[in-house]
Amino acid sequence: MEIPYELLGRIFVYLLLFVLLGIVLALLVGFYSFKKKKVVFPNFVLFILYLFYSPAKWICSVFSIRDTLVDEILIEVRNAVMLDDFINAKGPRAVFLPQCMRHASCRARCDPIIGYECKQCGLCDIGAICEAAGEHGFTVYVIPGGSFVKKIMKAHRPTSCIGVACYDELSESMEEISFIPVQGICLLRDGCFNTKVDVAEVIDKMEVCNV
Numbered sequence: 439m440e441i442p443y444e445l446l447g448r449i450f451v452y453l454l455l456f457v458l459l460g461i462v463l464a465l466l467v468g469f470y471s472f473k474k475k476k477v478v479f480p481n482f483v484l485f486i487l488y489l490f491y492s493p494a495k496w497i498c499s500v501f502s503i504r505d506t507l508v509d510e511i512l513i514e515v516r517n518a519v520m521l522d523d524f525i526n527a528k529g530p531r532a533v534f535l536p537q538c539m540r541h542a543s544c545r546a547r548c549d550p551i552i553g554y555e556c557k558q559c560g561l562c563d564i565g566a567i568c569e570a571a572g573e574h575g576f577t578v579y580v581i582p583g584g585s586f587v588k589k590i591m592k593a594h595r596p597t598s599c600i601g602v603a604c605y606d607e608l609s610e611s612m613e614e615i616s617f618i619p620v621q622g623i624c625l626l627r628d629g630c631f632n633t634k635v636d637v638a639e640v641i642d643k644m645e646v647c648n649v
């Protein structure tokens with residue numbers, strides 16, 4: 439039987455156009471939700487942008503749009519979708535902070551399961567977040583990497599959490615632990631050292647919870 443190359447080629451091109459159109463639509467709807475703080479078709483946006491994460495970033499780069507936009511949309515849309523469940527969640531609550539927020543002179547010991555055990559020495563913002571967390575029923579985990587999230591989930595089974603990380607790590611981690619209500623906050627200054635988060639924003643997220 440002769441292989442219909444022309445027909446197959448056409449189907450391939452149409453499929454490609456269809457996918458590109460879907461990604462552009464998801465980006466536009468997600469951007470609208472992000473800007474207006476009004477979530478529209480969240481499941482469509484999350485599904486398409488996670489499935490076609492790299493092509494969506496490529497489309498942004500083609501149009502000279504900042505490459506963090508895809509992550510910003512994913513984080514904000516998921517935050518909006520999960521906010522009510524996060525507020526009303528019962529049981530242990532966790533805050534995951536990246537270890538790069540620690541001060542260079544930090545003397546905290548790293549536990550193989552829960553990460554760095556902050557002594558609240560006051561040299562960095564983690565101490566202040568730990569103090570507020572104690573008041574609002576959260577446990578802070580200062581983790582060296584994403585693998586610690588899995589270990590903590592298994593060992594301590596938090597039922598809701600706040601995650602702090604750089605854009606791409608945060609959007610990826612939020613997807614991985616989306617089986618519990620999660621709220622994500624991006625670092626103000628990222629990198630591998632001396633990173634910063636808006637401490638007031640982290641505390642605000644704790645305060646909205648019904649305890």
Ligand code: SF4
Pocket residue numbers: 540541543544545546555556557558559560561562563564565566580
């Ligand atoms: S506040 Fe905690 S994390 Fe920050 S430097 Fe002190 S012990 Fe380390």
